[in-house]
Amino acid sequence: MLGLFVSTSFSKTYVVGVENINYYPNYTTINGKYAASAGKEILDAFAKDAGITFKYKPYPVARLFTTFLKKKSKLDFKFPDHEYWKGPDKKSFCKKLGYQPSESAVGSAGEPGTGINQKCIKFSQYAFQYIDGVMVKKENLGKGQGALKKLGTIRGFTAWDYIGGIKSGKIKIKEANDFQGLLKQISKNRIDGGYMSISGGRHGASQIGLAGKLVYDPALPATKSGYKLSSHKHKDIIEKFYKFLVEKKDMLDEIRKKYKVYNIYKK
Template structure:
């Protein structure tokens, strides 16, 4: 349904992560692409909106979204991410855009060989929050028993994970599998270890000031399931592939 009048020309800025998390989303040379981009563009087109995507490093994106009125929306977001930064902020989240499994990937010879007790080192994307970890694991991270190495790109995260010098990397298996299969052509070089902590995370569109648009977005998601499934197939994000 097209909007009329001034609303039809309404433009918004969506803050997005300046990372390569393809096929879910990525930003390379300032261009945002992937499943998230296609879905948001489809909503904008159907609703008569114009979206500008502003890429920022993950940590800076949170600070800018929460404290700077220049960003209308953040994608992706999740109520459990950066909880301390969000204290006192009235944030509205959309319906889930996509459900993403995130956990620990290890070298093939290490599958089923590690446990929460034996895990000593993890490589992670800077700004990411490893939510599957329980209180005991978090305490081990805080006191240095489990060392966490942060990198600025998933290329670096994956490269370090493949060296064998670190126990595991934290990411979405669908992202890592795409990178290994398509980019470096080393399929199976890292394997999702379901014996280690993992979790299904929903990705949301969030806002502080544009609740009306989020309501429209929710209606779009509910009414366009065939489009959503077509985009998931396009980006190899069907449930079987993603998990």
């Protein structure tokens, strides 16, 4: 008698909430689909290593936060994320779940005073670094913050490093839908500078013939940080992702170099 055995393996599928925006090379959604980028390639590599499947669900930036911060959220993870982003909303969410905030709490990468209880929302280490700063015309490099009367931002993002000047009215904000639109406004002198991801700005400038003409001004205030994976449902998988980032560093560095997000600032 011939016995027929069929072996079928199933990997568990998790839903990752992502931003419905073209923020390449960091991460990008094109025509409603999460597309090739540093973020996607690193997450896909982890999923393969862990024997799980990630399904990516794009949302507008603001809606992604509200969808994620629900006890019965349809999302298992959020990427990118950081303790500081919508911090008060996260602390309020955690308090409703019975977790008290602590202003002495530190972030997963050692950031001080996040107030987010990691027993509530678990954050990974940085998948990769980023700089959010100001790009200007090369001839305006080094003119200082006083020269920024009109500052451009990507729609849905806040230039936190300039919030004081914005609130006082010293700096006027003008939004654009993407990097290229923002860069074109700088080139045409419609704004004095654009606050954006520097890796994204450099890539965008190269795509429209402005590489070298529009540059990052390191003398201006900027945020140097990193993108994290977060979850309030699957803290064990966040722990696995943390180990993956450490153990597969050499392989991941190749991905970071491929997308030009490798070690873009030195700690």
